Amino acid sequence: MGIIGVDEHRQRILAAVRPLPAEPLPIAAALGRTLRVDAAAPHDIPAFAGSAMDGFAVRFDDVRDASPSRPVRLRVVADLPAGTAADPALGPGEAARIMTGAAVPSDADAVVPFEDTAGGLSDSLTEAVVLAAPARRGRHIRTRAEDAAAGAVVVVAGTRLGSRQLAAIGAAGVAQVTVSRRPRVVVLSTGDELVSPGTAAARGRVHESNGLLVASLVAEADAEVVHVARVPDDPAALRRELDAAAGADAVITTGGISAGAYEVVKQAAAMEFVRVGMQPGKPQGFGAGSPLLFGLPGNPGGTAVSFEVFVRPALLAMQGRTSIDRRRTLLPVATGWTSRVGREEYRPVVVADDGVHPLPGDPIALGRAEAYAVIPARTGVVHPGDLVSVMLVS
Ligand SMILES: Nc1nc2c(c(=O)[nH]1)N[C@H]1C(S)=C(S)[C@@H](COP(=O)(O)OP(=O)(O)OC[C@H]3O[C@@H](n4cnc5c(N)ncnc54)[C@H](O)[C@@H]3O)O[C@H]1N2
Numbered sequence: 001m002g003i004i005g006v007d008e009h010r011q012r013i014l015a016a017v018r019p020l021p022a023e024p025l026p027i028a029a030a031l032g033r034t035l036r037v038d039a040a041a042p043h044d045i046p047a048f049a050g051s052a053m054d055g056f057a058v059r060f061d062d063v064r065d066a067s068p069s070r071p072v073r074l075r076v077v078a079d080l081p082a083g084t085a086a087d088p089a090l091g092p093g094e095a096a097r098i099m100t101g102a103a104v105p106s107d108a109d110a111v112v113p114f115e116d117t118a119g120g121l122s123d124s125l126t127e128a129v130v131l132a133a134p135a136r137r138g139r140h141i142r143t144r145a146e147d148a149a150a151g152a153v154v155v156v157a158g159t160r161l162g163s164r165q166l167a168a169i170g171a172a173g174v175a176q177v178t179v180s181r182r183p184r185v186v187v188l189s190t191g192d193e194l195v196s197p198g199t200a201a202a203r204g205r206v207h208e209s210n211g212l213l214v215a216s217l218v219a220e221a222d223a224e225v226v227h228v229a230r231v232p233d234d235p236a237a238l239r240r241e242l243d244a245a246a247g248a249d250a251v252i253t254t255g256g257i258s259a260g261a262y263e264v265v266k267q268a269a270a271m272e273f274v275r276v277g278m279q280p281g282k283p284q285g286f287g288a289g290s291p292l293l294f295g296l297p298g299n300p301g302g303t304a305v306s307f308e309v310f311v312r313p314a315l316l317a318m319q320g321r322t323s324i325d326r327r328r329t330l331l332p333v334a335t336g337w338t339s340r341v342g343r344e345e346y347r348p349v350v351v352a353d354d355g356v357h358p359l360p361g362d363p364i365a366l367g368r369a370e371a372y373a374v375i376p377a378r379t380g381v382v383h384p385g386d387l388v389s390v391m392l393v394s
């Protein structure tokens with residue numbers, strides 16, 4: 001069996017992904033969901049011209065020549081707190097006391113902050129003595145529609161709804177969004193050697209960590225973990241778990257896919273098994289049915305990288321996410337290392353001020369990994385000072 005490229009395997013997986021149904025949700029319940037229909041402003045934002053300062057709404061022409069030596073006295077004829085719907089008329093020589101956020105009277109075309117008056121806030125309800133001219137007509141007024149005009153797209157479909165996106169939609173006055181259903185994912189760790197953390201160490205036993213690793217990665221990809229289980233190297237037991245997972249959108253197994261005698265996933269799962277030109281993560285299984293089946297290698301470093309390269313993009317594509325890849329950036333190498341020619345290497349690294357430092361591929365070092373340096377298959381030695389492509393994962 002030959003070796004296929006990382007992109008080829010990824011393309012096969014992405015070609016099998018179907019978008020999940022969309023559903024309406026209140027914005028307060030939509031954190032982490034993917035927007036499926038553009039969220040648009042239903043009206044101009046702001047919907048009215050408002051004050052950006054606490055002070056006085058004035059007629060610009062009244063105060064355009066104001067200065068400390070030539071103060072301008074205005075009669076205060078109204079008091080406008082934020083939230084008021086009042087629109088008092090202002091004649092020449094008149095002003096309204098106004099608070100930040102309040103609607104500016106239609107007759108006013110500038111706001112003078114309290115700091116530019118003789119009396120300030122303390123003496124503000126009868127007369128305003130303006131000591132400085134506003135720099136221009138419209139000064140300190142937020143104009144109607146200056147943030148977005150009615151109909152403008154506030155957040156585009158395909159975007160993850162994080163804190164800032166949800167706040168922007170709320171600021172537009174929109175209460176409900178159309179978002180993707182979350183993928184339902186089952187996580188199965190295979191291996192007779194596995195025991196739970198907390199169990200005494202013993203010869204031959206390995207503490208199970210992939211279940212938590214993959215379930216956490218699934219949650220970080222905004223999908224829902226519906227079931228996590230440890231499965232012995234018994235094909236009948238794995239078949240039972242796979243049958244029970246029939247209603248899920250994806251099943252992710254770890255272990256049991258290489259060349260040994262007890263490769264339970266190979267024996268029991270309806271997957272195609274391939275060798276991919278990457279290090280770690282060479283053995284891979286994938287089933288394009290429903291649910292999608294991902295057979296990841298069991299060594300935790302390989303599991304983590306395989307998830308990033310193959311599973312996460314698929315889970316995001318299911319949700320209708322436009323950007324399905326981790327951000328990559330070029331960074332200098334601080335400490336060099338040797339890389340295996342013929343396989344694209346995903347080297348866990350620490351990102352420091354002087355560049356990236358490689359980590360070993362073991363499950364304990366994984367706890368310090370902040371990113372993966374992606375080294376082309378043809379590269380045998382990575383030298384200090386080289387610029388390498390780094391996939392950021394934290
Ligand atoms: N003759 C060959 N042997 C192997 C090959 C090969 O091409 N020819 N490939 C090697 C490569 S590369 C990898 S990667 C592994 C993948 O093997 P499996 O996916 O079948 O994984 P296991 O053998 O079940 O486990 C490998 C390793 O990881 C530990 N492990 C497994 N599951 C967990 C878990 N849930 N939590 C923590 N640790 C886990 C397991 O105990 C083993 O140490 O195959 C090579 N062999």
Ligand code: MOO
Binds near residue numbers: 297301
């Ligand atoms: O491909 Mo395996 O994941 O090297 O260890």
